[in-house]
Amino acid sequence: MFETLLKFFQDSPFSMWGPFFVLILCGLGLPVPEDIVLVAAGALGEIDGRSWIQVSVLMYAGVMAGxxxxxxxxxxxxxRLRKSKWFQKIFPEAKQDKVEAMFDKYHSWVLFVGRFLPGLRAPIFFTAGSAKIRFWKFFTLDGLAALVSVPVFVWLGHWLWKNFKDDIAELERTLHRTQSYTLVVTGLIVVVILLFVLSRVRASRAKRAE
Structure with a gap:
């Protein structure tokens, strides 16, 4: 997938805007790994001489738009969509029940976690909208999660191309190895943040109970 995206957008007018629109489609449910798109965007930025920070800003906008x-x-x-047959094929009742159970347990913080759950991301955000959760709350929590993931993967693509651009096979092998480590580190950061937030929420509830 990485090499396909690279070949498709490299040396084209869409070297940056291409991944941007792919990320929007990913947010709508396109079955393409978002992290691979971000890594490819980072590599394309290095090819074009753009800084990974500049690329991260544009990709962040694409992620949040989707x-x-x-x-x-x-x-x-x-x-209306929930009642349609095609919607139930995309989001079957079992998946909808799972998302609703997550909202019951973790409340709005599911929106933060949802960014790191590719198979449930779209159902979580759709459910949040249909549940009339305020847009600013959704945008803040999802935006905070994207601030963790987007720059990390864009930087990774930038670094990989800078070091292995003459050897695509070695680049993809290194990507496969580092991608696992990156996901673990990102997951640990998310867990730490969630534990901190949950501890604050419980402390707040305990004070109110007193």
Missing amino acids: DSMIFLAGRFFGR
């Missing part, structure tokens, strides 16, 4: 579109679809069309 997520916002699925959230707003839930907000304005949620009830």
Whole structure:
């Protein structure tokens, strides 16, 4: 997938905007790994002489645009879409029940975790919209999660191309190895943040109970 994206957008007018629009489609449910798109964007940025920070800003906008579109679809069309047969094929009742159970347990913080759950990301954001959760809350929590993931993967693509551009096979082998480590580190960061947040929420509830 990485090499395919690289060949398709390299040396084209869409070397940056191509991955941007792919990320929007990923937010809407396109079955393409978002992290691979971000890594490819980082490599394309290095090829074009752009800094990974500049690329990260644009990719962040693409990620948030895609997520916002699925959230707003839930907000304005949620009830009608849930009854349609094609929607139930995409989001079967078992998946909907799982998402609703996560909301019951973790409340709005599911929006933060949802960024790191590719198979459940779109259903979580759609459910949040149909449940009338405030847009600013969704955007803040999802945006915080994207601030963790987007720059990490863009930088990784930038670094990989800078070091292995003459050897695509070695680049992809290194990507496969480092991708696992990156996901673990990102997951640990998310867990630490969630534990901190949950501890604050419990402390707040305990004070109110007193």
